[in-house]
Amino acid sequence: MAEKVSVVKCNSYDEELVLEKVREALDLIGFKVKQGTNVLIKPNALMGKVPEEAVTTHPAIISAVCRILKEKKCNISIGESAGFMALGGTDYALEKSGIKKVDEKYNAKLINFDKSEIVFKKINGEILSSINIPKPVLDAEFIINLPKLKTHTLVGYTGAVKNMFGIIAGGKKAYYHKTCGNQKRFSNLLIDIYFARKPDLNIMDGIVGMEGNGPSAGKIKKTGVIIASRSGVALDFIAEKIIGFSGDDIQTNTALIRRNLKPEIEIRGEKNIRVSYEKPIKTFRGRLEFLIKIFYIVINPRIKINHKKCRKCLACMKSCPANAISFVNEKIEINKNKCIMCYCCHEMCPESAIEIGPSKFVRFIINIKNLAKKVLK
Structure with a gap:
């Protein structure tokens, strides 16, 4: 069966508009949350940047998701491990990005994965045979992945699959960068981590993205879309099409194809949106x-x-x-x-x-x- 991916136009972060568009995106893929579900939201809080800098998932997207969950009396947690441990690390990133305020507004539980209990889990990955995952991730009944649409200098693009790298706590991310440094190995590592605890729903903040040398020092790009799917893999392939990337521009997608993990995809909603993104500077690590x-x-x-x-x-x-x-x-x-x-x-x-x-x-x-x-x- 084809994975459904919805693409909805949304040209501002007005909270009521974003709520309407997130609802529309979820309706298009036939998604309904069950009453009283324990939900973990995984945003992109890479570092301590304000929402206007387009580095992190915008609070309006997280707020819309929380509001929909509260209507179903769900128990909400918001969890992340930022990319940088110093200068306040994850706590600072969650506060600066406006995510902490959303958490307080909806009385959710804010979780810093760097301070969480870590659980050892065996997996059957291409790079990893085991993984250390924060206990709140494994305990979550339902995970909603909220990536930001951005380019990435190493793997070309950071979307739904790459965003789950944030379930890796603390300095372990740096260790993986060092030991799986080339593009091919690092892309396969990201895929292993994504499937170690595959999110149940993915909603991409593509209203304002980042092009060029992202994910933090690129150029802000108005894109005007919200993309949703139960499959983060399918979502990433549709995002690739929207921003005009192809071939090996996105190394994770290349690796997914090689591993026969690209699903059949059915697009719902807007099918012809194209917003050409400037590509990050080409690197040659792992090629030839x-x-x-x-x-x-x-x-x-x-x-x-x-x-x-x-x-x-x-x-x-x-x-x-x-x-x-x-x-x-x-x-x-x-x-x-x-x-x-x-x-x-x-x-x-x-x-x-x-x-x-x-x-x-x-x-x-x-x-x-x-x-x-x-x-x-």
Whole structure:
């Protein structure tokens, strides 16, 4: 049977409008929540950013879901583990993003997975044979996954599958970045984690997304959609189509196809919405590896510190799983020999002071190409 995915237009975060559109999206896939269900909501609270910066799931989306659940007298929890442990970590991210206020409004239980009891679970993944999961995730009767529509410098896009990486508590995320660093392994790791406790419902905040070098330092992109499905996998393939990505632009989708996990999909609602997104800078980790071993240094995008933007908060240094970043003479320095190109520093910098651009070799090729065009005119 085909997985139903609804796509609904929604052009603002007006709370009543969002509520109406979330209801419409759920009606289109035939979803009804049972009375008195114990529900865990998993938003995207990557880091401490205000809603207008389009890094986290907007509070209006979470509020709409909570309101619908309260009508059915559901017991609501909201849980997350942010991407960065320092500077207040998950607690700060939940407060800054406005998610804590929603939690208080609906008298929900706010759960910081970093402070939760961890349970060992055996799984049959491609990368993982076991996983440590916060007990509230395993205890949840029903999980609603609320991803944010954004690009991602490592895997191309962060959606429903990637958002479940946030059930991994604390520093274990950095460990996985280090040990599963290339695109192929990391994408398969994300899939293993997603299926370790597959969410029961997925609703994507695509009203305002992020393009370019996301998931935290990209460009804000008005997209005007809410997407819903019982299948996060199906949702991600429809989101891919909406933002104009294809092929291996989204590494998790590529891995899902290879593992025969892409379902048949039936779109309900808006079927022809297209909002072209700027793609993140291409990385070559995990591709043509026999060549990369030779050309890795000259081909792969370079990470650069914008010292004018840098506020010396050391978020980059504390989030680096390879310990490749140091603070020397009042400046951040990156050891290129240690750097594993996971882009955690770029993802977690609150000032967007970690910039990614073409290597000198690639810039040289681009300049030659542009010069040739001028000469041939």
